Amino acid sequence: MEIPYTFTARPDTGLYNGKLGIWLFLASEVMLFGAIFTAYLFMRLGAEDGTWPDHIQNVWLGFANTCILITSSITMVWAWVALKERKFNTYRLALGLTILCGLVFLCIKAVEYDSKFNHLGVMIKEDAIEKYRPELDKMNAYVGEIPSQHVFEVRSEDVKSTDGDTFVFVPDKKPQYLINLAQDKSAAAAETEADKDATITIQKSDVERSGYLLPAYGTYYAIYFLVTGLHALHIIGGVIVMLYFLTIGSRLYKRNPEQLSNRIEVTGIFWHFVDLVWITVFPILYLT
Amino acid sequence: MDDLPPSSEAAAHAPAASSHGHAAHDEHGHEHHELGFIRSYIFSTDHKVIGIQYLWGGLFFLYFGFCLMLLMRWQLAFPGQALTWANASAHMGYQWDQIWYHLGVLKVAPTDPVPIPSDPNHPPLLEYIFGKDQMPGGVMTPDFYNTLGAMHGTIMVFFGIVPVAFAAFGNYVMPLQIGTVDMAFPRLNMGSVILFFVSAILMCGSFFVPGGAAKSGWTSYTPLATISDQPQNTVFFGHNFHYMWPMWLTGQSIWIIAMAFNITSSLLSSVNFITTIVQLRAKGMGWMRMPFFCWTQFVTAFLLLLAFPPLEAAALMQLMDRLAGSSLFSPGGLVVGGTPLHSSGGGTPLLWQHLFWFLGHPEVYVLILPGLGIICEVVANNARKPIWGYNQMVYGLLVLGFLSMIVWAHHMYLTGMGTAVSSFFQLTTIIISVPTILILSSLIISLWGGAIRFTSPMLWATAFLPLFGIGGLTGIPLAFNAPDTFLHDSYYIIAHFHYVIAPGTIFALFAGVHYWYPKATGRMMSEFWNKVHFWPTMILMNCVFFPMFLQGMAGMHRRMYDGGATYEILNKNVLHWNVFISEAAWLMGLAQIPFIINFAFSWKYGRKVSDNPWEATTLEWSAPSPPPHGNFIGPVVAYRGPYEYSVPGAPHDFTPQGEPPTTDKPVKITGPHPEEERTIGFPPLT
Numbered sequence: 001m002e003i004p005y006t007f008t009a010r011p012d013t014g015l016y017n018g019k020l021g022i023w024l025f026l027a028s029e030v031m032l033f034g035a036i037f038t039a040y041l042f043m044r045l046g047a048e049d050g051t052w053p054d055h056i057q058n059v060w061l062g063f064a065n066t067c068i069l070i071t072s073s074i075t076m077v078w079a080w081v082a083l084k085e086r087k088f089n090t091y092r093l094a095l096g097l098t099i100l101c102g103l104v105f106l107c108i109k110a111v112e113y114d115s116k117f118n119h120l121g122v123m124i125k126e127d128a129i130e131k132y133r134p135e136l137d138k139m140n141a142y143v144g145e146i147p148s149q150h151v152f153e154v155r156s157e158d159v160k161s162t163d164g165d166t167f168v169f170v171p172d173k174k175p176q177y178l179i180n181l182a183q184d185k186s187a188a189a190a191e192t193e194a195d196k197d198a199t200i201t202i203q204k205s206d207v208e209r210s211g212y213l214l215p216a217y218g219t220y221y222a223i224y225f226l227v228t229g230l231h232a233l234h235i236i237g238g239v240i241v242m243l244y245f246l247t248i249g250s251r252l253y254k255r256n257p258e259q260l261s262n263r264i265e266v267t268g269i270f271w272h273f274v275d276l277v278w279i280t281v282f283p284i285l286y287l288t
Numbered sequence: 289m290d291d292l293p294p295s296s297e298a299a300a301h302a303p304a305a306s307s308h309g310h311a312a313h314d315e316h317g318h319e320h321h322e323l324g325f326i327r328s329y330i331f332s333t334d335h336k337v338i339g340i341q342y343l344w345g346g347l348f349f350l351y352f353g354f355c356l357m358l359l360m361r362w363q364l365a366f367p368g369q370a371l372t373w374a375n376a377s378a379h380m381g382y383q384w385d386q387i388w389y390h391l392g393v394l395k396v397a398p399t400d401p402v403p404i405p406s407d408p409n410h411p412p413l414l415e416y417i418f419g420k421d422q423m424p425g426g427v428m429t430p431d432f433y434n435t436l437g438a439m440h441g442t443i444m445v446f447f448g449i450v451p452v453a454f455a456a457f458g459n460y461v462m463p464l465q466i467g468t469v470d471m472a473f474p475r476l477n478m479g480s481v482i483l484f485f486v487s488a489i490l491m492c493g494s495f496f497v498p499g500g501a502a503k504s505g506w507t508s509y510t511p512l513a514t515i516s517d518q519p520q521n522t523v524f525f526g527h528n529f530h531y532m533w534p535m536w537l538t539g540q541s542i543w544i545i546a547m548a549f550n551i552t553s554s555l556l557s558s559v560n561f562i563t564t565i566v567q568l569r570a571k572g573m574g575w576m577r578m579p580f581f582c583w584t585q586f587v588t589a590f591l592l593l594l595a596f597p598p599l600e601a602a603a604l605m606q607l608m609d610r611l612a613g614s615s616l617f618s619p620g621g622l623v624v625g626g627t628p629l630h631s632s633g634g635g636t637p638l639l640w641q642h643l644f645w646f647l648g649h650p651e652v653y654v655l656i657l658p659g660l661g662i663i664c665e666v667v668a669n670n671a672r673k674p675i676w677g678y679n680q681m682v683y684g685l686l687v688l689g690f691l692s693m694i695v696w697a698h699h700m701y702l703t704g705m706g707t708a709v710s711s712f713f714q715l716t717t718i719i720i721s722v723p724t725i726l727i728l729s730s731l732i733i734s735l736w737g738g739a740i741r742f743t744s745p746m747l748w749a750t751a752f753l754p755l756f757g758i759g760g761l762t763g764i765p766l767a768f769n770a771p772d773t774f775l776h777d778s779y780y781i782i783a784h785f786h787y788v789i790a791p792g793t794i795f796a797l798f799a800g801v802h803y804w805y806p807k808a809t810g811r812m813m814s815e816f817w818n819k820v821h822f823w824p825t826m827i828l829m830n831c832v833f834f835p836m837f838l839q840g841m842a843g844m845h846r847r848m849y850d851g852g853a854t855y856e857i858l859n860k861n862v863l864h865w866n867v868f869i870s871e872a873a874w875l876m877g878l879a880q881i882p883f884i885i886n887f888a889f890s891w892k893y894g895r896k897v898s899d900n901p902w903e904a905t906t907l908e909w910s911a912p913s914p915p916p917h918g919n920f921i922g923p924v925v926a927y928r929g930p931y932e933y934s935v936p937g938a939p940h941d942f943t944p945q946g947e948p949p950t951t952d953k954p955v956k957i958t959g960p961h962p963e964e965e966r967t968i969g970f971p972p973l974t
Contacts, residue, residue, distance in 0.1 A: 001469050001918035005567050017472040017567050024559045028597045035598035035643055039605065039616065042639050051634055149620070149633075209630065216613030219634040223616070226608060 007259040022266045026273050033277055036227050040284060043219045050146035050153070053220055054288060055175045056213070058112065062286040065108050069275045072101030076268045083261035088253055095246050095264070098271070102239040109232055116221070119213045120159045122167055123151040128206035139198050141171035142178070151208045160199055167202045167210065224285055231281060234274045241267055331482075333474035334917055338481050339460030340808065343801075345485065346452035347887075350794070351880065352492075353443035358877050359414075360436045363428045364851035365870035369403040370426035372412040378404070383871065421523075422500055430849045434503035435539070437847070439495070441506025442543070445651065446550050447488055449789065452797050453658035454592070455484070455557055458585045461804055462561065464908030464915065465579045467570025467924035467946070472563040480556035487549035494542040498522050498533045502543035505847075507648070510617035510640040514609045515624055516540055536611055544603045544610075551600045554592045561589035570907070572926040576682070577945070579906045579930040580675065583682050584661030587689040588654050595650035595693065602643035609635075638703060645696035653692040655789055656756075657685070659796030660727055663749045666799050667731055669904045670746035671738030672941050674931040677730040684723035684730075691720040701772045710769050717767040724760060728753065739934075739941075743902070744818040748799035751826050752792060759787030762837065777847070780840025783833045791829045798822075801887065806901045810913040811894030817886040824879035831872035835865040903942045906930050910946040 009016050044052060079094035124132065129143075129152045136143055136154065144153040156169035204210075215222040245264060252260040329337060362371050369375055378401035385398035405425065406412050412426035422432040463471055471477050494501040499520055504513035517538040522529040535541060565586045569578070605616045613631065617640045620633020668675045675681065697705060697713040732753055740746065762784045765771040775781060798821075805813050842862040844852045851866045852858040900909040911920050924946060932943040 003470055003472065003474070003568070004468070005472075010567050013566060015567070017563050020566060021473060021476075021559050021563045024562055024593060025555075028555055028559075028593050031594050032597035032601050035601035035646075036605075039601070039639055039643070042636060043616070043634065046636055047634060051632075209632075214612065215608055216615075216632060218632045219614065219616055222605075222608060222612070222614035225612075226604060226616075230604070 007256070007262050016262060018262060018266045019269070022269050026269065029273060033227070033230075033280075036223070036230070037280065037284070040223050040227070043223060047219070048146065048148045050144050051149075051218060051220075053144075053218070055177070056155075056220075057286040058115070059286050061108055061112055062282050065105050066278060066282050068101050068105050068108070069278050072098045072105075073268075073272050073275045075101065076271050080261060080264045080268050083253075083257060083264055086257060088250075091264075092246065092250070095242055099239055099242050099246065102235050102242070106232060106235060106239075109228065115157065116213045116225075118159065119155065119157050120162070120167070120169060120210065121153060121155045121213055121217055122202060122210040123149070123153055123208040124202065125206055125208050126150040126152065128203075131206070132200065132202060135200055136171060139171060139195070139200065140173050141200070142174045149208070154200075154202075155213075158197075165204050167204065167207070168199050170197055170199050227281055227285070231274065231277055234277070238267070238271050238274055241270075331478060333470075333478045335459045335463050335471045335474070335477060336808070336915060336919075338477050339456050339458075341481055342451045342456035342459060342484070345488065346448055346450075346456055349443050349488065350448035350452065351884075353440050353448050354877065354880075356436045356440040356443070358874055359428070360433060360440065361870035361873050363433055363849070365867045366403070367850035367853050368427060370406045370412065371414055371423070371428065372404070372406050372426045374404045374406075375401075375426075378402075418495070419500075419523075431503055432500065433849050434505070435495075435501050438502050438505050438508075438543075439491075442491065442502070442547075444789075445506065445655065446547070447491065449655050449793055449797070450554065450651075451484060453662075453793060454554075454585070454588055454654060455480075457581075457658060457662065457797075457800050457804070458557075458561055458588075460808060461908060462582050462585050463564060463568070464807070464911055464919060465582050465906050465930075466565060466568065466573050467907045467920065467926060468564065468568035469918045469920070471560050472567055473560050476556050476560050480553045480560070483549050483553035483556070487546040487553065490542055490546035490549065494539050494546070497537055497539060497542065498524070499538055501539040504540060507644055508540070508543065508606065508640075509644075510606060510609070510637045511619075511622060513540055513606060513640075514618055515622075515629070541607065541610055544607045547603050548600060551596045551603070554596055558589040558592040558596075561585055562593065565589075570924040570926055573907075574926075576679065577926050577929050579661075580664040580678065580681060580685075581658075581661035583685055584657040584664075587685050588657045591650040591654050591657075591689060591692060595647045595654075598643050599647035602640055605643075606640065638700075638705075641700050641703060642697070645699045646693075648699065649696040650692045652785075652788070653688065655793050657688075659752070659756075659793040660731075662796045662800040662803070663731060663752050665904075665906065666745045666749040666803050667734050668931040668933065669803075669902050670741045670743055670749070671735050672741070672933045673734060673738040674929070674933055675730065676733040676736075677726075678929070678931065681727050681730050684726040688720065688723040688727070691716060691723070695720055698767060698772075701769050702776050707769075714767060714769055718764075721760070721764060721767070728757060728760065743802075744813065744815050744822075745799040745803035747818070747822050748795045748802065751822070752795040752799065755787060755791035755795065755829070759784060759789075759792050762787065775840060777845060778840035779836040779844045779846055782846050783836035783840060786833050786836075790833065791826075798883070803902070804908075805887075805890065805894075806897045807908055807911075807913050807915070809891055809894065810896060811890055812897050812901060813886050813890040813894060817882045821879060821882040821886065825876060828872045828876040828879060832869050832876060835862075835869055838862055839865055900944075903940070905932055905942050905944050907945050910944055 003017070004010075005015075005017050007016050007018075013020070075094045075097040079091050079098060082088075082090035082094055123146070132154075133143075141154060145151075146153060155172045157172060158170040160168040160170070162168075211217045213221050215225050245260070245267065249263070250260065252263075323332075328334075332338060332341075359371070362369075366375070366379070382398055382401050385394055388394040389397055406415075408425065411420075412423075414423045414426050417423075418432065422429060422435070428436075459471070459477065463469075491501075499517050502508065502513075502517065504516050517540040519533050519535050519538060522531045522533045536545075565578075565582060605614075608614045609616055609618065615631040615633050615635040617635045617637055618629070618631055618633065619635060619637070620631065622629040622631065664675060664681070695713060695716045697709060698717045701710055701713075735750075742750075762780075766775060766781065766784060802813055802818060805811070839852075839858075839862040840846075842858065844855075844858050844862060848854075852863055897913070899911070899913045902909070907924060907926060908915075910924070925948075926945045927947065927949055928943065928945055930945060932938075932945070934941045935943050
């Protein structure tokens with residue numbers, strides 16, 4: 001018993017089974033990520049003033065990852081073309097490069113996650129903020145206001161201590177665009193004078209709530225971890241499949257190179273989709 | 289479509305040209321090598337075995353989910369009474385006395401039985417099974433009542449009907465009807481059945497974790513679902529292990545994880561089904577020669593493919609809310625049990641409802657469309673007439689599939705979405721009734737002037753048509769914003785959707801089981817025992833659900849633990865129906881026993897029949913019964929449409945799709961009605 005059209009195209013549809021299957025699978029993936037992006041829109045449009053962070057991501061790391069994924073899409077096509085031309089060694093090289101790109105992407109992602117895990121956010125109560133205001137201004141620290149919750153937010157990438165009754169940390173500085181927007185340019189002057197490593201001590205009794213920038217800290221972070229985590233799972237899945245076709249799966253080349261090239265084509269279609277998802281994720285989570 | 293390439297007979301040769309050694313090896317492997325028991329019956333890649341696995345699993349879960357409801361009906365009929373043998377027999381005796389009294393045998397009117405509390409030293413059986421915190425002394429706790437409600441819905445929809453209607457019949461029948469050897473991706477198919485059973489085991493296992501299974505309804509509305517089932521001390525069989533049960537293993541978390549497995553399983557199936565229908569149709573099996581059942585499977589697969597992933601996304605988000613403490617579905621400032629909930633806020637419960645119903649409404653059509661397909665096959669076969677308006681039915685089906693994706697928010701009229709949004713969904717909901725009525729009318733008109741054979745499947749099909757009609761028509765008031773404001777969340781809703789699904793889809797499933805049983809086993813189920821099953825089920829089904837319309841219109845809410853006993857107005861008017869409904873439901877539980885026995889015993893001891901006992905036309909009946917691995921003997925070609933019954937001048941009153949035409953010239957048929965005009969007998973290939 002042989003199932004028809006497993007690797008030859010059916011003339012009236014022009015597709016072999018696997019190719020149609022992967023497009024259908026991608027249709028469902030569009031709905032999966034589409035639902036999450038819709039949730040993002042819901043959250044963002046409904047966010048109260050000051051709760052949606054901006055410029056929290058390291059854009060250059062995200063940009064590097066975008067470039068890496070786009071490169072990997074190119075090498076993916078290269079691998080497929082090499083198989084079609086029956087150049088087995090070129091195929092191995094191209095597929096290996098694709099896998100490498102996927103792994104580098106994951107490493108950069110891990111670095112970004114790690115920085116979130118160690119990035120502290122502190123919500124200072126409205127009636128206590130005046131105690132710290134002069135000191136924070138002197139350090140040129142970023143202070144966000146959430147009027148509906150009556151708190152002010154200070155963040156820190158460089159936490160010295162959270163033991164006992166106090167937080168001790170070096171607060172995050174104001175982003176450049178805020179300094180540019182500011183009416184009086186004294187902030188810019190303060191920046192030049194500010195001691196870059198000066199720490200501030202905040203009493204825990206003055207803090208409404210605090211936490212590292214994890215899903216529980218805010219809906220932005222929840223969406224960020226959800227969508228990038230799901231995307232990373234897709235990358236891991238793709239890398240596993242490609243590792244298989246680089247090693248055990250490539251034995252098929254001797255028996256039926258056309259079938260192997262079909263499989264690589266299908267893997268590539270999936271990989272391009274994962275790339276496309278990142279191209280959507282990058283602007284909505286990094287560039288805004 | 290008539291110049292399709294040869295598929296079935298050429299398939300074995302065409303691939304062999306490009307990979308000679310491999311294909312030859314495979315053929316030999318299948319010819320001479322018997323697979324072991326595990327590979328042939330448990331981890332099988334054969335679509336027929338997988339279909340039967342889904343059928344047995346799904347039928348089991350249908351009865352299991354039904355039993356959960358039977359427990360709930362006790363609480364509704366006799367609120368707060370211990371569910372023990374003593375109480376049950378007292379109520380039974382009372383009912384018998386009532387009958388004797390009304391017949392005049394008993395002179396004194398019987399008095400209401402006094403509830404007997406259970407002996408604490410000898411706890412009743414149900415306390416042993418479900419634990420002391422769920423049914424202490426046989427009395428159902430409110431939490432356990434909620435658990436039963438949630439699990440009844442979940443199990444019936446996702447583990448009962450979808451596996452039987454879509455996965456079982458679709459897997460078994462659809463490849464045979466389009467004349468192919470197997471599904472397009474057999475190993476994916478096996479993966480989907482394994483995932484289904486993993487999710488089923490998780491879902492059933494959640495009954496036994498500390499705290500019990502999910503209790504937030506089958507819709508799992510947030511923020512209730514986010515905060516319910518908090519970790520608690522681990523107590524098994526009365527022994528405290530002094531260990532905090534982890535959050536990710538509590539009932540609601542397992543519900544989400546099991547649903548994620550279930551969704552993935554459905555996803556793999558739907559990819560497989562669509563690919564099979566598009567790619568593997570036999571020579572001559574053009575789109576408009578496909579049996580209507582395959583069309584319904586095709587549209588159903590698309591609904592599952594596109595509507596389920598948003599729920600998977602929503603499930604992941606709810607899991608994050610529960611496990612990572614995020615607030616995607618919770619607004620800030622929630623107070624639970626008097627203490628404020630520490631969360632960042634910023635989410636919205638409406639988002640969950642949108643994502644859930646984006647699946648939830650297409651899911652309704654996932655439940656009913658395969659049923660309509662089965663009924664169509666059975667009606668055409670037993671009315672001995674071509675289906676009236678096959679083309680219109682197909683187009684109607686496609687419109688139905690499309691519209692079902694844009695009606696979801698009619699479940700949410702009471703959430704205050706705003707009039708503009710409500711009006712839009714009101715409009716689409718009304719429009720969707722047009723194709724539905726078109727299909728149902730076509731089926732009814734197909735009976736007109738037919739020489740109807742009242743075989744076992746036909747009994748179920750004839751009961752399906754009016755009962756499904758009741759279910760459909762009672763939905764129209766709910767489509768409008770104003771009456772829905774009154775009827776929402778009442779027993780009217782329960783009656784409405786159960787009329788669609790219970791006497792609707794489940795009757796269609798019974799019809800399908802009886803219709804294709806001879807194909808799957810080579811034996812016939814007993815017609816006598818079918819009648820013993822059919823008549824009580826048909827009558828009791830109406831006894832259960834019709835009074836619910838009355839209760840609902842009197843304002844009885846659907847989620848009341850005591851069945852509304854605290855409301856004076858309900859007590860006076862409609863509460864006495866509760867006992868009647870419950871007794872009808874329990875009797876209906878007994879009425880299924882003839883079917884179970886008939887189904888199981890006929891497998892081995894049923895009457896042996898030929899390959900085509902119903903004298904049907906579609907391709908599956910030209911395969912041997914049961915079909916061997918690879919299905920057909922010899923090439924399969926579809927020469928004509930699927931329902932060529934009673935063709936004038938033909939030797940029999942049925943002309944199978946696969947029977948070669950006697951003449952090369954097309955024959956034009958003019959029936960008494962202009963719509964029966966058609967041309968048949970084309971040679972499919974030139």
